[in-house]
Amino acid sequence: MKTTFKASFAALAAAATMAGSNASAELTGDLKIFLDTSNPAPRATMEAMIGRFQAEHPDLNIETTVIDREAYKTQIRNFLTADAPDVATWYAANRMRPYVEAGLFEDVSDLWMEPAIADNLGSTKGAMTIDGKQWGVPYTYYQWGVYYRKDIFGELGLSEPATWEDELANCEKIVASGRACYTIGSKFLWTAGGWFDYINLRTNGYDFHMDMAAGNVAWTDDRVKATFANWRQLIDMGGFVANHQTYSWQEALPFMVNGEAAAYLMGNFAVAPLREAGLSDDQLDFYQFPVINPDVPLAEDAPTDTFHIPANAANKEAAREFLRFVVSSNEQTEINNGSNLGQLPINASASIDDDKFLDQGFAMLSSNSPGGVAQFFDRDFPAEMAAEAMQGFQEFMVFPDNLDDILNRLEKVRARVYQ
Amino acid sequence: MAVTDTSPPARSWYKRNEIAVTPWLFLAPAILFFLVYVLVPIYQSFSISLYNWDGLGEARYVGLENYVELFDDSAFEVSLWNNLKWLLLYLLAIPAGLFIALFLNQTVAGIRMYKSLFFFPFVISQVVVGLVFSWFYLPNEGLLNNIVTFFGFDPINVLGDPALATYGIIIAGLWPQTAYCMILYLTGLNAVDPEQVEAARLDGAKGWKMLWYVIIPQLKPATFIAFVVTIIGALRSFDLISIMTNGGPFGQTRVLSFYMFEKALSEYGFRMGYGAAIAVVLFLIMLCFIAYFLFSMWREEKEGR
Structure with a gap:
């Protein structure tokens, strides 16, 4: 291992001095990259980044395929087995487990031992690790939290709530003013998963939440019921917009823009459309989800998006070089800045763009999340459990009285999924 | 060898069986596609339904368990x-x-x-x-x-x-x-x-x-x-x-x-x-x-x- 590294280093150095060009310009052949970044801004960012990689390796024939983000989630199974690219995007944690277990992702632990990665990517190493090995590299992550209308809070004389009592008191005043506290569109279910994550993380804590994800806690457990009881307080006071089961998360944005709802529990990706809809930074602000149980340390959701090398890739050498390139601090600073992805860089020595939401998010995740950082409900829980549970959450938000029935159903699914 | 053959020249196998074979020849493409795209998939669906399989790893035979679960x-x-x-x-x-x-x-x-x-x-x-x-x-x-x-x-x-x-x-x-x-x-x-x-x-x-x-x-x-x-x-x-x-x-x-x-x-x-x-x-x-x-x-x- 060490000798090959030395040998290739020597070769690189030789190439660099002889050609006077970039050290690794010797990469040749084809590099097939599959991306799920189909939204316009991320797509442009990725294409620009690949363009810079191409400029460093002019002899490499790079072929990029961008697949619709939703379609990608099912197509990945086919292309990993049949016609594998050299690099593919995906998600961290449990979401990559099926492919790791089927032997379809390349073990890239060797990359994680290189100092450039080992020293700078420590915070996300856990999310990339299964069975003690790393299976890919992250390229971006983003905070979740409450995005709210500062002007409405000002009008009603409210301040950012720090505790659950503050939160409920705030919500009461917002509802009294004829608005909903929160907008949400639960048609595609996962938004309700975010609510469960936060209330459960605040009620029972990160370790309990992860224990649940691992299938060690019954859904009918009293501690889980406590989570739902807290959630129900908001539902019963009319805290959520009506008919949310009919809307997607984008269709729920206008409620906030029009001032019919005061806040949105969302990922940082909601900021761009809210700004585009005309909300200025004076009207829009962010706060960390309030404390419910002061005895559990604060924990956050911060989903991580990743790059992987399929086990059947043809040009793994170039693929590894590409992963090194993606996580380098320069690229991380560039692709995560406000005019590109507008998210948080995963490289500790990268700099964060001057954006009030990114700054707050970074501060929150790096210093005010002692409990841990979860990925997201449908990435931490196994797919089947997540699908059933999120459907149950949606039902609970519409018919809170069905809770016992829902929990019994989920308990049955748990017994099967984790056998 | 020396025997003179009085019967008409031997007809090919196809010519002799033309009436019987032709309909099958015309049907052959349809039968082939019906087999490949209808009958075989039906059979496969039946057999996959007896397994527990995520589409990637090993399929595990579970008998009628899937059907039992369906009823519940x-x-x-x-x-x-x-x-x-x-x-x-x-x-x-x-x-x-x-x-x-x-x-x-x-x-x-x-x-x-x-x-x-x-x-x-x-x-x-x-x-x-x-x-x-x-x-x-x-x-x-x-x-x-x-x-x-x-x-x-x-x-x-x-x-x-x-x-x-x-x-x-x-x-x-x-x-x-x-x-x-x-x-x-x-x-x-x-x-x-x-x-x-x-x-x-x-x-x-x-x-x-x-x-x-x-x-x-x-x-x-x-x-x-x-x-x-x-x-x-x-x-x-x-x-x-x-x-x-x-x-x-x-x-x-x-x-x-x-x-x-x-x-x-x-x-x-x-x-x-x-x-x-x-x-x-x-x-x-x-x-x-x-x-x-x-x-x-x-x-x-x-x-x-």
Whole structure:
């Protein structure tokens, strides 16, 4: 291992001095990259980044395929087995487990031992690790939290709530003013998963939440019921917009823009459309989800998006070089800045763009999340459990009285999924 | 060698068996494709339904376990009932199509344009129909609720209410399906024998009696086709559900085909065995209808001889 590294280093150095060009310009052949970044801004960012990689390796024939983000989630199974690219995007944690277990992702632990990665990517190493090995590299992550209308809070004389009592008191005043506290569109279910994550993380804590994800806690457990009881307080006071089961998360944005709802529990990706809809930074602000149980340390959701090398890739050498390139601090600073992805860089020595939401998010995740950082409900829980549970959450938000029935159903699914 | 052969020169094997072989040669492409794309997949579905398989790793044989689980699965039960609702209510497209066809079967200026306007919903994609109807049903800004509130009623969220959502989708599906049945009947009405109508009129038949005893019996072929396409349409109702509610709210608008897709092929699915078991149940239901259709066609052909 060490000798090959030395040998290739020597070769690189030789190439660099002889050609006077970039050290690794010797990469040749084809590099097939599959991306799920189909939204316009991320797509442009990725294409620009690949363009810079191409400029460093002019002899490499790079072929990029961008697949619709939703379609990608099912197509990945086919292309990993049949016609594998050299690099593919995906998600961290449990979401990559099926492919790791089927032997379809390349073990890239060797990359994680290189100092450039080992020293700078420590915070996300856990999310990339299964069975003690790393299976890919992250390229971006983003905070979740409450995005709210500062002007409405000002009008009603409210301040950012720090505790659950503050939160409920705030919500009461917002509802009294004829608005909903929160907008949400639960048609595609996962938004309700975010609510469960936060209330459960605040009620029972990160370790309990992860224990649940691992299938060690019954859904009918009293501690889980406590989570739902807290959630129900908001539902019963009319805290959520009506008919949310009919809307997607984008269709729920206008409620906030029009001032019919005061806040949105969302990922940082909601900021761009809210700004585009005309909300200025004076009207829009962010706060960390309030404390419910002061005895559990604060924990956050911060989903991580990743790059992987399929086990059947043809040009793994170039693929590894590409992963090194993606996580380098320069690229991380560039692709995560406000005019590109507008998210948080995963490289500790990268700099964060001057954006009030990114700054707050970074501060929150790096210093005010002692409990841990979860990925997201449908990435931490196994797919089947997540699908059933999120459907149950949606039902609970519409018919809170069905809770016992829902929990019994989920308990049955748990017994099967984790056998 | 020396024997002189008096018989005609030996014919090739093909020439000797031409009569017997030719029909099979003509059938061969159809048989091949039917085998590869229909029979083998049916067999495969049956066999996969006996396994527990995520589509990637090892398949594990579990016998009838998937079916046992199906009978205990409330989501499956909901889907089955919804399929029944679809089957029964979708049949409304047949009488509706018939009456529109009767209404349009006249010669006035611009009738061709009216006919094409009525046929229009069948031409546009199901996806567009689904989108249009989901906007129509929108809880606050939708046209339906504007009408409902104009008359002083409370607004309703059709697609968000588990009791109404399936009916809302079926109504959306009936719109193009009625147009389809209408076209079938319009063609059928062209073939109605004017002499019989004349004779019936002389005997004093008119109105409903004329329709029931003279016109409808002559439309029997059209009715049969309309019945077949409507039943198949109802069992295939997938795109509308996917577009309008995505199976929700909380899975109350799923039908078997959608549930199969969710379990086997969607983002959180990949229980291939379970999905295959659902597909087998759906296939058995379809088989009842297919058997009936084949039987009635066979009977008709026998009568025709």
